[in-house]
Structures are given as structure tokens and as C-alpha cells.
Amino acid sequence: MSFAQLRQNRQAKQASSFAQRTPLDKDSSVHQGSIQPTEAVSKKWAGSPELYKDLPEFVEIRSSESGRGLYVRSEGVKSIKAGSTILLLPPLVNVLSTRCLPSHCSYCHVEGPPSALKHCGKCKVVCYDSPVCQRNDWGKHKQECHAITRWMASGSGGPSGNKADNTSVPTEAIRVLGRLLWEMERSGPGSSWSQEIAHMQSHRSSLPPQSPAHGTLASLAHSLAKYLDITQDPSAFNRWGIQSARDLVDLLSKFTTNSFTLTDPVLTPIGVCISPSAALINHSCAPNAVVVFPQPKSSRPNPLMVIALRDIEPGQEILSSYIDITLPGPRRRHELKENYMFDCNCSACSNSEPDPRESLRCPKCTSLVPLPLVEAVTEGRTDLPGSPVICARCNSTLVNTADECQDAIKICRDALDSATNAQFSDITRALRYTTNSIALLRPIPLHIACDPLLALTRLHQTLLISKIFSGPPPSSLGEQHSRDAEVDEACGIAARNVAGVSAILPYGHPVRGVALAELGKLLCVDVDPSTETSPSSASASASASRLISGTRIVGENAAVPRGYARVELAIQVLLRARDELQIGFGRETGDGGGGQAGRDVRGMLQELEREVETWRKVNVVERGR
Numbered sequence: 080m081s082f083a084q085l086r087q088n089r090q091a092k093q094a095s096s097f098a099q100r101t102p103l104d105k106d107s108s109v110h111q112g113s114i115q116p117t118e119a120v121s122k123k124w125a126g127s128p129e130l131y132k133d134l135p136e137f138v139e140i141r142s143s144e145s146g147r148g149l150y151v152r153s154e155g156v157k158s159i160k161a162g163s164t165i166l167l168l169p170p171l172v173n174v175l176s177t178r179c180l181p182s183h184c185s186y187c188h189v190e191g192p193p194s195a196l197k198h199c200g201k202c203k204v205v206c207y208d209s210p211v212c213q214r215n216d217w218g219k220h221k222q223e224c225h226a227i228t229r230w231m232a233s234g235s236g237g238p239s240g241n242k243a244d245n246t247s248v249p250t251e252a253i254r255v256l257g258r259l260l261w262e263m264e265r266s267g268p269g270s271s272w273s274q275e276i277a278h279m280q281s282h283r284s285s286l287p288p289q290s291p292a293h294g295t296l297a298s299l300a301h302s303l304a305k306y307l308d309i310t311q312d313p314s315a316f317n318r319w320g321i322q323s324a325r326d327l328v329d330l331l332s333k334f335t336t337n338s339f340t341l342t343d344p345v346l347t348p349i350g351v352c353i354s355p356s357a358a359l360i361n362h363s364c365a366p367n368a369v370v371v372f373p374q375p376k377s378s379r380p381n382p383l384m385v386i387a388l389r390d391i392e393p394g395q396e397i398l399s400s401y402i403d404i405t406l407p408g409p410r411r412r413h414e415l416k417e418n419y420m421f422d423c424n425c426s427a428c429s430n431s432e433p434d435p436r437e438s439l440r441c442p443k444c445t446s447l448v449p450l451p452l453v454e455a456v457t458e459g460r461t462d463l464p465g466s467p468v469i470c471a472r473c474n475s476t477l478v479n480t481a482d483e484c485q486d487a488i489k490i491c492r493d494a495l496d497s498a499t500n501a502q503f504s505d506i507t508r509a510l511r512y513t514t515n516s517i518a519l520l521r522p523i524p525l526h527i528a529c530d531p532l533l534a535l536t537r538l539h540q541t542l543l544i545s546k547i548f549s550g551p552p553p554s555s556l557g558e559q560h561s562r563d564a565e566v567d568e569a570c571g572i573a574a575r576n577v578a579g580v581s582a583i584l585p586y587g588h589p590v591r592g593v594a595l596a597e598l599g600k601l602l603c604v605d606v607d608p609s610t611e612t613s614p615s616s617a618s619a620s621a622s623a624s625r626l627i628s629g630t631r632i633v634g635e636n637a638a639v640p641r642g643y644a645r646v647e648l649a650i651q652v653l654l655r656a657r658d659e660l661q662i663g664f665g666r667e668t669g670d671g672g673g674g675q676a677g678r679d680v681r682g683m684l685q686e687l688e689r690e691v692e693t694w695r696k697v698n699v700v701e702r703g704r
């Protein structure tokens with residue numbers, strides 16, 4: 080019996096699970112943001128013991144120059160261990176992004192094949208995976224249902240059209256604001272929920288009237304008024320305590336400052352959520368905690384969880400990141416300033432060591448060499464446009480001219496934006512952008528975690544997986560071989576992604592765990608049964624460390640083993656994934672840690688171990704004949 084035969088049954092199942100995996104939806108991200116809060120704001124909440132009752136005993140709210148923040152109490156508590164749950168909050172207000180409405184249950188957020196989900200009979204927009212979910216959500220969906228129906232009837236599409244055509248559905252920002260206001264109305268202006276919303280940070284007073292951010296809020300305000308059907312009589316806003324345009328902009332600014340991106344168990348953005356208690360957490364680019372939604376369960380509301388990424392001592396502040404921390408420092412700070420209006424002085428931003436996110440890596444001595452600056456030449460730097468980029472340690476020339484490197488990076492950043500925009504509408508075009516950009520960067524010895532190479536690698540992996548597994552399974556040996564080559568390519572790309580994120584994110588960060596799980600899953604896909612190799616732990620471990628080491632640079636192609644050695648490699652990668660997921664998604668989730676992703680990895684490991692066992696037995700018998 081061949082190993083490949085043993086695993087054939089699994090193949091179809093894997094293919095369908097990859098096909099359901101959606102690529103990152105950049106535009107659906109909603110960030111948290113910030114303004115400098117005043118002492119008066121802090122005092123207001125301090126006098127209200129009724130607020131933030133869902134915070135656990137071991138944390139407290141304190142004020143600093145970052146405004147209010149969440150801290151581990153200084154006395155009477157032990158340190159919070161990495162992987163522990165800090166907050167578990169069933170969010171009162173959340174919505175799915177428009178793209179996910181047909182594929183996820185709007186109540187519990189479990190993903191299902193669209194055919195298994197049932198549309199709301201009235202608006203025909205939101206879906207549920209069971210009558211229980213539909214019933215439980217009705218209290219929140221009732222007013223929304225009318226508003227969506229009215230909105231769509233007034234638009235071009237209309238509710239009777241194609242259910243899959245979601246172009247005329249109100250955006251997630253509008254829908255979540257609607258739910259927020261109706262929830263405030265239901266619970267009453269004096270309720271702790273309404274008070275917590277009232278105390279959230281707003282940027283309004285710091286926004287210059289002509290700024291793009293102000294324009295965005297103004298257009299959001301118009302859309303919201305249309306959605307709530309109060310365009311004729313703005314005083315209808317009064318029932319939410321909104322007396323003026325100023326109050327409305329204030330509310331919208333609170334929303335953009337404090338809302339969270341709702342993600343699925345592998346961190347794909349699927350919507351928006353509002354949780355005033357979790358929004359008390361301040362930002363760091365070197366966070367000690369993460370906000371995740373690790374384990375949607377059918378028929379239950381999907382809770383928001385804050386998990387400790389490393390041990391947090393009594394008295395220390397709990398800090399999460401508002402933005403993608405794989406971006407280089409200048410881009411992170413720009414984003415934080417633009418959207419959240421503060422200058423980040425965290426430990427990562429103050430670090431003067433060369434950062435892999437913005438470095439070349441000398442192929443000779445492996446030193447990090449800062450990328451030449453794209454715009455001006457700063458004092459003390461030798462990256463004049465026509466001058467070579469030289470390794471200060473071993474004097475090797477890394478790039479012949481600084482502008483050659485700068486041009487390639489600029490072109491590839493633009494291509495990354497184009498690929499991101501095209502990823503859902505035209506996957507072939509998106510793949511062309513990522514393939515060409517990665518090829519363009521190949522002659523430059525960028526660190527594997529350098530921007531935009533890492534982001535291109537991640538997107539390329541997602542696109543390749545969609546392409547490979549969205550079609551029918553191979554029906555001839557020729558088709559099988561070309562799919563095998565694509566799977567090998569995807570493994571190589573996934574390995575680079577693991578190496579990249581591992582070089583810049585701390586052990587246990589959920590992005591690392593998910594990257595490892597994706598690589599392990601790809602390695603589990605059966606390829607060419609005729610090239611099975613014999614068991615060899617030593618060679619598998621060498622392959623594993625070559626494949627997932629943080630030192631590789633683009634252009635090096637690690638061999639992806641076939642047959643048995645590949646399975647051994649998959650097991651090693653999945654074991655690492657399991658351990659890191661247990662931290663990033665919490666030790667207490669997913670019946671053994673790691674949330675849904677951890678559970679899936681453990682399932683794959685069990686299956687692989689069973690197959691290896693059977694393979695060993697069969698081969699011992701065959702050798703004995």
C-alpha cells in the first residue's frame with residue numbers, strides 16, 4: 080500500500096477547505112484610532128463605577144499621557160501568562176462586511192457554503208446557518224432589516240435582484256452605526272452601554288475642517304442619515320442625543336477611532352465590531368496582547384477576546400496594536416498619525432537597530448543594511464541616487480545604484496496596491512501583479528521581511544491557493560503534475576511567508592501561528608505518488624529548518640520534499656503551528672488551545688500520525704515478505 084493511496088481520501092476535503100479561504104480584504108479593515116484625551120474625560124468615567132463592568136478583577140483603568148488605558152493591577156494579582164485570556168467580551172454590536180454577508184452567519188459568524196445558509200426572507204441580504212441564529216438575531220436585525228430594504232429599494236440594485244450582487248448593500252460602516260444607535264435607543268441614554276459609548280475618544284476637535292478625514296466623516300454622516308431615513312428632518316437624530324452636525328461628526332469619529340476589525344479564526348477580516356471595554360486598550364507596535372475572535376460557534380454570539388502574547392507583570396499596561404505591524408516604522412507612524420492622531424513612541428518605534436522590515440540582507444555576511452531612502456538623501460547616509468549600496472561590514476556591493484533599488488520598490492508598492500484591489504474581481508490579473516513584482520525584486524537582496532516583499536509574498540500565497548483549489552480536481556496525470564508543481568510553488572511561498580513573519584513578530588503572535596498552519600496544510604496536500612521517498616527524520620528536519628528559517632532571501636528556492644519526507648516535514652511544521660497558535664489565540668480556546676485554527680491543526684496532526692503509523696506497519700510487512 081502506498082502512502083499516497085492512504086491519503087487520497089483527504090485530498091478532496093482539503094481542496095474544498097482551501098477554496099473557501101478568502102484572501103485578505105484590505106479595504107474592509109477598520110482600525111482603532113486615537114486623540115489625546117483630557118484629564119476631564121478620565122475623571123468622568125472614574126466617577127462611574129457602573130461602567131466597564133465586563134472587565135475582570137485583575138485589570139484596572141488608569142490614566143497616562145496616552146489617556147485612559149488598561150493595566151494589570153499592581154497588587155494582589157499574579158503576572159498574566161502568555162496565552163492567557165485577558166478579556167472575553169460578547170460584543171453587543173457587530174456586522175459582517177458586505178463581501179461576507181452571503182458566506183457567513185450574521186449571528187454566530189460561522190462560515191458555511193452559501194447553499195447551506197438561509198437568507199432573511201425580507202431583506203434577502205443577511206444569512207443565518209440555523210433558525211436559532213435567525214431568531215436570536217432578530218432583536219438586532221429587525222430595524223436594520225427595514226433600513227436595508229428601504230436603502231436597496233431606493234438604489235440601483237433593489238432587493239429582488241440577484242442575491243449574490245451585493246453592490247447596493249449599505250457598507251459595513253453604515254450598518255454597524257445603525258446597530259450602534261438602535262442599541263443605544265434600546266438600552267436607554269442612561270444605560271452603561273450608552274455611557275461607555277459617550278466616553279469613547281473622538282478626534283472631531285482635532286480634525287482640520289478641510290482635511291480628507293473630515294470629508295470622509297461628512298460623507299459617512301450623509302449616508303447614515305439616508306440609511307436611517309432622516310434626511311428630511313435632522314432633528315430626528317435627537318433621540319440619540321445628537322443635537323447638531325457637530326455631535327454627529329463626534330459620534331462618527333468615535334466609531335472610526337474605537338471600532339475593531341472582526342476577523343475569522345485565521346485572521347481574515349470579515350466585518351466590524353464595537354466593544355467599549357476592549358477599546359480602552361492603548362496601542363504599541365510591540366504589543367503584549369492581541370484582539371482575536373478565535374472560535375465562532377454555531378448558534379452562539381462570537382466573543383471578542385484579548386489574549387496575552389507574553390507574560391504581563393502586575394502594574395504593566397496591556398497594549399495591543401491598531402495597525403499591521405509587519406509594516407516598516409515610517410509607514411506605521413504615518414498610519415497612526417493619519418487615522419489615530421498620535422505620534423507613536425513605543426519600544427519598536429524608538430529602536431535604532433536596523434529593522435528587517437526596511438533592510439537589505441548582505442548575501443555574504445548576512446548583515447542587515449538599511450534600504451536606501453526613497454526620497455531625499457539624509458545626512459550621514461551614502462545613498463545618493465547613482466551610488467552603490469554597500470555592506471558596511473564586509474564591503475560587498477549589494478545594489479549597483481540606490482535609485483535602481485528605490486525604483487523597484489516604488490513600482491512594487493504600486494503593484495501591490497493594484498493586486499490587492501483586483502484580488503476578488505480578477506484573480507488572474509492580481510496574480511500577474513504579484514508574480515511580476517516578486518520577479519522584479521529578485522535581483523535585489525532584500526530581507527525576506529522587507530516591505531513590500533513580505534506583503535507581496537503573503538498576497539501571492541493567498542492568490543495561488545485560491546487558484547489551485549478553486550478549480551476541479553486534476554483528471555489526468557498531466558494535470559496532476561502541473562497541479563503538483565503549483566502546490567510546490569505555494570509551499571515555497573508559504574515557507575517564505577513563515578520566515579518573514581517569524582523574523583519580525585514575537586513567538587506566539589497569531590499571524591505566525593496562522594502562517595505555519597497554512598504551510599503545514601499545504602504540505603499535507605498529496606503530490607506525485609510516484610516520487611515517494613523513504614522515511615528520514617534527519618533529512619526532513621534539515622528541510623524543515625531550511626524551509627522555514629528566518630534567514631532566507633528571495634530568489635533562493637528551498638526544495639520541497641515529496642512522499643514520506645514531506646509528511647514528516649508537515650508534522651514538524653504543524654507541531655510548531657500548534658504551539659504558537661496556543662499562545663496567539665489563547666490556551667483556553669478550541670478545546671486544547673489555539674481556537675478553531677488550533678483545533679484544525681491538531682486534527683491534521685492526528686490524521687497524519689495515524690497514516691504514518693499505518694504506512695510503517697504495511698512497509699514492515701512488505702519488507703518481511
Ligand SMILES: C[S@@+](CC[C@H](N)C(=O)[O-])C[C@H]1O[C@@H](n2cnc3c(N)ncnc32)[C@H](O)[C@@H]1O
Nearest residue numbers: 112113114115116145146147280359361362421
Ligand atoms: C482606542 S482609544 C484607547 C483608549 C483611550 N486612551 C481612551 O482614553 O479612551 C485610542 C486613544 O488612546 C490614545 N493612545 C493609544 N495608544 C497611544 C500611544 N501609543 N501613544 C499615545 N496615545 C495613544 C490616543 O490618544 C487615543 O485617543
